[in-house]
Amino acid sequence: MNDHRLLTPEREEKILDLLRETTVLTVAELSDTLGVSPATIRRDLQSMHERKLLERVRGGATLRRMTRVEPLFHDKQSQNTAAKQAIATAALKLVEDHDRIYLDGGSTILMLARLLEARHDLTVVTNSLMAAAELMTCEHLLILVGGEFRALSRTLVGPLTTPVVQSVHVDKAFMGTIGFTLKDGMTTTDPSEAFTKERVMERANQVILLADSSKLGVPSFTRSGVIEDVDVLVTDAIDNSLKKELESLGIEVIVAD
Amino acid sequence: MNDHRLLTPEREEKILDLLRETTVLTVAELSDTLGVSPATIRRDLQSMHERKLLERVRGGATLRRMTRVEPLFHDKQSQNTAAKQAIATAALKLVEDHDRIYLDGGSTILMLARLLEARHDLTVVTNSLMAAAELMTCEHLLILVGGEFRALSRTLVGPLTTPVVQSVHVDKAFMGTIGFTLKDGMTTTDPSEAFTKERVMERANQVILLADSSKLGVPSFTRSGVIEDVDVLVTDAIDNSLKKELESLGIEVIVAD
DNA sequence: CGATAATTGATTGAAAATGATTAGAAGTGC
DNA sequence: GCACTTCTAATCATTTTCAATCAATTATCG
Numbered sequence: 001m002n003d004h005r006l007l008t009p010e011r012e013e014k015i016l017d018l019l020r021e022t023t024v025l026t027v028a029e030l031s032d033t034l035g036v037s038p039a040t041i042r043r044d045l046q047s048m049h050e051r052k053l054l055e056r057v058r059g060g061a062t063l064r065r066m067t068r069v070e071p072l073f074h075d076k077q078s079q080n081t082a083a084k085q086a087i088a089t090a091a092l093k094l095v096e097d098h099d100r101i102y103l104d105g106g107s108t109i110l111m112l113a114r115l116l117e118a119r120h121d122l123t124v125v126t127n128s129l130m131a132a133a134e135l136m137t138c139e140h141l142l143i144l145v146g147g148e149f150r151a152l153s154r155t156l157v158g159p160l161t162t163p164v165v166q167s168v169h170v171d172k173a174f175m176g177t178i179g180f181t182l183k184d185g186m187t188t189t190d191p192s193e194a195f196t197k198e199r200v201m202e203r204a205n206q207v208i209l210l211a212d213s214s215k216l217g218v219p220s221f222t223r224s225g226v227i228e229d230v231d232v233l234v235t236d237a238i239d240n241s242l243k244k245e246l247e248s249l250g251i252e253v254i255v256a257d
Numbered sequence: 258m259n260d261h262r263l264l265t266p267e268r269e270e271k272i273l274d275l276l277r278e279t280t281v282l283t284v285a286e287l288s289d290t291l292g293v294s295p296a297t298i299r300r301d302l303q304s305m306h307e308r309k310l311l312e313r314v315r316g317g318a319t320l321r322r323m324t325r326v327e328p329l330f331h332d333k334q335s336q337n338t339a340a341k342q343a344i345a346t347a348a349l350k351l352v353e354d355h356d357r358i359y360l361d362g363g364s365t366i367l368m369l370a371r372l373l374e375a376r377h378d379l380t381v382v383t384n385s386l387m388a389a390a391e392l393m394t395c396e397h398l399l400i401l402v403g404g405e406f407r408a409l410s411r412t413l414v415g416p417l418t419t420p421v422v423q424s425v426h427v428d429k430a431f432m433g434t435i436g437f438t439l440k441d442g443m444t445t446t447d448p449s450e451a452f453t454k455e456r457v458m459e460r461a462n463q464v465i466l467l468a469d470s471s472k473l474g475v476p477s478f479t480r481s482g483v484i485e486d487v488d489v490l491v492t493d494a495i496d497n498s499l500k501k502e503l504e505s506l507g508i509e510v511i512v513a514d
Numbered sequence: 515c516g517a518t519a520a521t522t523g524a525t526t527g528a529a530a531a532t533g534a535t536t537a538g539a540a541g542t543g544c
Numbered sequence: 545g546c547a548c549t550t551c552t553a554a555t556c557a558t559t560t561t562c563a564a565t566c567a568a569t570t571a572t573c574g
Contacts, residue, residue: 146403
């Protein structure tokens with residue numbers, strides 16, 4: 001009956017129909033069934049994928065991703081991974097069961113978040129969407145501060161974070177930073193982010209700063225906290241004189257290895 | 258029927274299926290059953306382990322001890338997909354450039370979120386982590402309400418959402434629901450979620466309810482809003498008498514196709 | 515009918531997945 | 545502790561799949 005070649009919309013409809021039956025189809029199968037070249041099928045699949053009608057996988061297509069849904073928040077592989085991993089592991093020792101803790105943004109703290117499964121019954125407050133995604137599937141109580149989303153750091157920042165931050169009270173705040181110097185304290189690139197960091201540290205019993213050695217002695221743009229805010233510094237390597245100075249200010253320095 | 262080589266997602270799905278039956282599988286067994294080399298199986302297992310879909314053990318793999326909440330969400334999403342897609346597409350027409358909108362949780366609204374790239378310079382407020390993940394990479398200003406994370410719906414709920422919700426004001430709120438009846442209005446399963454929905458609708462100029470026909474006339478557990486809160490209902494099919502009644506209450510009914 | 519635009523299929527180099535191989539790590543038995 | 549086996553992670557060649565390009569065909573519009 002249909003001896004004319006299928007037009008694009010017909011083909012698309014057909015592809016969707018077939019997919020609904022089998023959930024997975026290869027390019028070769030489609031090219032075969034519909035009697036068009038693989039190149040055309042690929043073009044169709046790409047266009048339909050862009051319109052979110054299906055999910056493209058290597059070799060074919062499927063309806064909405066079945067298993068490969070997880071990495072919603074991708075972790076752009078960061079640098080200095082080994083050092084950060086060591087720092088996170090050392091920081092985990094500071095977390096006890098039933099603690100109420102705050103997690104700041106940053107890749108070091110993200111690694112700490114991944115380790116938190118080892119503890120029980122935590123209350124975790126965070127402004128980091130990456131950390132939240134990580135903790136989504138675990139048993140702990142997870143609270144997100146609200147606020148404006150900052151794409152670069154994937155955190156929630158700005159004045160809208162204040163109400164939630166101020167209505168909770170945490171035992172320990174695990175903070176990240178871009179720069180850390182004796183003179184300027186903690187510094188970061190974005191004023192909104194700095195604002196939120198300061199509000200958080202005001203409300204924490206204990207402030208634990210996680211900063212690998214590349215951050216120490218290097219200032220960034222805007223102040224996000226004075227040095228007196230910090231109670232504990234966890235790092236991977238530190239100049240001995242700096243360590244002494246910090247300790248004379250009452251800051252505990254933990255060197256991870 | 259399917260004689261093609263298995264595509265990656267098929268293999269993964271199959272591995273999970275097998276695991277659900279036997280709880281533990283060796284690399285050799287899997288390689289045998291799926292007809293691929295042990296090297297490939299190892300690569301699959303590692304990738305799936307990183308996505309936390311299974312637990313790796315020496316010589317093979319096993320399911321994680323905790324049953325995952327994941328499938329619940331996906332099941333919901335996979336039901337009635339065509340209808341939801343149509344509803345989302347129709348709802349998109351109600352969004353204009355520069356609008357300030359609120360996005361509720363739920364799979365229908367998630368689909369709408371995916372379409373928002375077609376608009377410019379929106380301010381999007383949401384309590385849905387899935388929607389946030391979707392909008393993370395786009396140009397719009399994204400604001401998350403804070404609050405307690407509810408795993409089942411992947412939304413932020415409860416009293417901590419109030420401050421952010423009350424300090425912003427949106428033109429249009431796109432809401433989802435579990436049940437919708439003339440008598441009870443909108444109903445949902447979780448009181449905390451209902452609480453947040455009600456606070457949101459108080460603060461929106463216009464409330465647009467997205468509900469496929471399976472929700473209409475079906476009540477759920479707890480009230481999340483009265484019928485007068487709704488300004489527009491977008492659905493895929495509706496009984497004519499119900500439509501008339503809603504319209505007599507001043508509710509605009511849009512039927513997508 | 516003719517000109518232009520869109521779609522298609524073939525070709526190509528690049529990218530990704532796979533399977534085989536190997537050196538080293540981890541487990542097992544003595 | 546030591547030899548022995550098993551498993552793993554890394555590397556490389558091979559195969560498969562992909563995106564880009566171009567020519568040929570088909571559709572569209574004046």
